[in-house]
Amino acid sequence: MDDTGAYTQTELTRLRRRHMHARYDKDVVHDILDSGLVAHVGYVAGGRPIVTPTAYWRMGENLYFHGSAASRTLETMAEGVEVCVTVSHLDGIVHARSGFNSCMNYRAVMAFGQAVEVTDPAEKTAALDGLLDRLAPGRSKDSKPSSAQELKGTKVLRLELNEVSAKVRAGEVGDDEEDQKLDFWAGIVPVRLVVDEPVDDPDLRPGIERPDYVTKIRLGR
Amino acid sequence: MDDTGAYTQTELTRLRRRHMHARYDKDVVHDILDSGLVAHVGYVAGGRPIVTPTAYWRMGENLYFHGSAASRTLETMAEGVEVCVTVSHLDGIVHARSGFNSCMNYRAVMAFGQAVEVTDPAEKTAALDGLLDRLAPGRSKDSKPSSAQELKGTKVLRLELNEVSAKVRAGEVGDDEEDQKLDFWAGIVPVRLVVDEPVDDPDLRPGIERPDYVTKIRLGR
Numbered sequence: 001m002d003d004t005g006a007y008t009q010t011e012l013t014r015l016r017r018r019h020m021h022a023r024y025d026k027d028v029v030h031d032i033l034d035s036g037l038v039a040h041v042g043y044v045a046g047g048r049p050i051v052t053p054t055a056y057w058r059m060g061e062n063l064y065f066h067g068s069a070a071s072r073t074l075e076t077m078a079e080g081v082e083v084c085v086t087v088s089h090l091d092g093i094v095h096a097r098s099g100f101n102s103c104m105n106y107r108a109v110m111a112f113g114q115a116v117e118v119t120d121p122a123e124k125t126a127a128l129d130g131l132l133d134r135l136a137p138g139r140s141k142d143s144k145p146s147s148a149q150e151l152k153g154t155k156v157l158r159l160e161l162n163e164v165s166a167k168v169r170a171g172e173v174g175d176d177e178e179d180q181k182l183d184f185w186a187g188i189v190p191v192r193l194v195v196d197e198p199v200d201d202p203d204l205r206p207g208i209e210r211p212d213y214v215t216k217i218r219l220g221r
Numbered sequence: 222m223d224d225t226g227a228y229t230q231t232e233l234t235r236l237r238r239r240h241m242h243a244r245y246d247k248d249v250v251h252d253i254l255d256s257g258l259v260a261h262v263g264y265v266a267g268g269r270p271i272v273t274p275t276a277y278w279r280m281g282e283n284l285y286f287h288g289s290a291a292s293r294t295l296e297t298m299a300e301g302v303e304v305c306v307t308v309s310h311l312d313g314i315v316h317a318r319s320g321f322n323s324c325m326n327y328r329a330v331m332a333f334g335q336a337v338e339v340t341d342p343a344e345k346t347a348a349l350d351g352l353l354d355r356l357a358p359g360r361s362k363d364s365k366p367s368s369a370q371e372l373k374g375t376k377v378l379r380l381e382l383n384e385v386s387a388k389v390r391a392g393e394v395g396d397d398e399e400d401q402k403l404d405f406w407a408g409i410v411p412v413r414l415v416v417d418e419p420v421d422d423p424d425l426r427p428g429i430e431r432p433d434y435v436t437k438i439r440l441g442r
Contacts, residue, residue, distance in 0.1 A: 007429075009273075009415065012269070012271075016293055016329060017289065017291060017292060017293075025312045037311060037314075037325070038309060038311050038327070039274070039384050040261035040263075040272050040274075040307055040309070042261075042263035042270035042271065042305070043270050044265050044268070044270050046303070047265070047303075048233070048265075048303045048393075049263035049264050049265050049270055049273050049303060049305045049335070050263065050305050050331075051261050051262070051263035051305045051306075051331065052307070052328065052331075053261075053307060053309035055325060060418065061441075067240060067245060070238060071238060072237055072382075073331075074236075079302065082268075082269060082270060084263070084268045084269070084270045084271055084272045085272075086261055086272040086273070086274060088259060088274035090258060090259050090414070090429075092356070093258075093356050093365070093438070095356070095357060095364070095367055095435060096271075096272070097364060098364060098365040098371075099349065099353050099360075099361065099364045099366060099367055100365070100367045100368075100371040100375070101363075102356065102364070104258070104259070104276060106226035106259070106274065108274050109252065110271075110272065110273075110307070111345065112269070128320065129320075132320050132323065135314050135316070136314070136316060136328075138411070139316065139320075139321065139323075142405060143316070143318060143320045143323070143405050144318055144319040144320065144403055144405060145320060145399060146319070146320055146321045147321075149320040154321070157263075159323065159424060164337075166252060172422070173422045173424075175422075177363060178309040180424050180426075181426065182365055183426065183429065184364050184365060184429075185363075185421075185422075185429050185430070185431055185432055185435070185437070186295075186361060186421075186422035186424075186425060187419050187420050187421040187425070187431065188419065188420045188422075189357070189416055189419045189435055189436060190416070190417040190418070190419070190420065191414055191415070191416055191417070191439070191440065192414070192415060193311070193412055193413070193414055193415075194412070194413060194414075194415050195410055195411070195412055196228070196410075196411040196412070196413065197411070198408050198409065198410045199408050199409045199411065200408040200410045201394045201396075201406075201407035202391070202393075202407075203394075203401050203407075204406065204408070205401075205404065207403065208405070208406050209406070210406055210408065211406055212412055214314075214316060214406070214408070215410060217314070217410070219412065
């Protein structure tokens with residue numbers, strides 16, 4: 001990381017192709033990370049790649065994820081293996097007149113490094129509160145806190161945002177000029193994540209209102 | 222694969238924890254794969270894990286993905302390295318009364334194996350048509366076919382569905398019984414991908430109507 005508001009490019013994060021889509025600005029990276037809930041975390045176990053979808057959340061220059069203390073995945077990652085955390089959002093399908101130039105609009109972030117286990121109790125509690133508040137802003141103050149035993153049964157990992165790149169494809173159809181006169185339709189079909197009307201738990205105690213904050217989650221575009 | 226309509230469990234695909242979420246039925250796996258457009262493909266390069274988001278599509282018992290013949294990622298994968306292709310859909314946020322039991326509803330598939338490059342011209346063309354028709358059913362017949370040079374510049378990879386598992390969390394809030402009497406709201410916030418009104422290319426020739434098929438794409442739930 002340098003102090004110009006951008007992540008330093010490295011051998012791993014420098015895009016060899018389609019440079020025009022590469023972004024290293026922290027605000028772009030943060031924005032993509034703050035629009036998603038599920039990351040795909042890759043690591044190597046027994047020489048083979050494993051890609052696990054998992055909830056993640058960002059606090060400052062750290063990404064967090066968590067799971068059961070008994071999880072094989074988290075156990076492996078907590079041992080300090082290299083991970084690649086990828087977050088992507090599909091924003092649209094780009095139909096060019098030529099099949100060849102058809103593509104998708106998307107935003108993605110790849111973060112590389114070694115995840116470390118969060119062992120400090122205060123940081124661990126703050127991180128787990130951060131997850132609840134990511135899922136619904138204010139939820140950590142309006143739900144039952146974890147017991148000591150539950151905290152013990154939960155492993156929280158932190159990956160510092162250091163070796164990071166974003167890739168963004170946005171905008172127009174990219175047909176070659178000579179294809180623009182063809183008699184095919186061309187355009188973009190936008191795609192986005194939406195939150196639907198919440199469903200109350202059927203065992204909800206009488207008189208409990210659904211809090212407004214549960215739908216105030218930032219997601220997708 | 223056995224002939225009972227399920228994928229055979231292996232060391233890699235057998236879930237050690239949360240067995241109740243594991244699925245090996247082909248129809249469940251196919252359904253999850255056919256609801257998505259972007260896979261996260263993991264592979265190992267120089268000993269480090271790389272997770273790349275990429276368009277994918279299924280034809281029978283094969284997954285396909287593609288890219289530029291000059292792509293480093295596809296080059297590495299075409300050399301026969303092991304890949305892990307993961308597809309996941311977020312279906313909802315599950316707010317339990319206790320932070321500890323809060324979670325997400327999701328569907329995910331992980332497929333392991335070695336991808337091979339599709340070199341047979343007929344299979345390659347059929348596969349790329351399959352992608353266009355996945356993006357919009359019928360599009361391969363209503364767009365400009367790839368030229369010989371474009372086909373040469375495109376690499377198509379195939380991964381046979383063999384070592385595959387699905388993981389599905391659906392349904393209710395999972396609070397412990399003693400927490401159900403607490404005065405916190407609990408419920409599920411459903412999440413799904415939607416397709417918005419298409420945007421015509423501004424350079425569209427006069428008189429070209431938008432085909433109905435462009436919004437008939439299967440996506441998400």
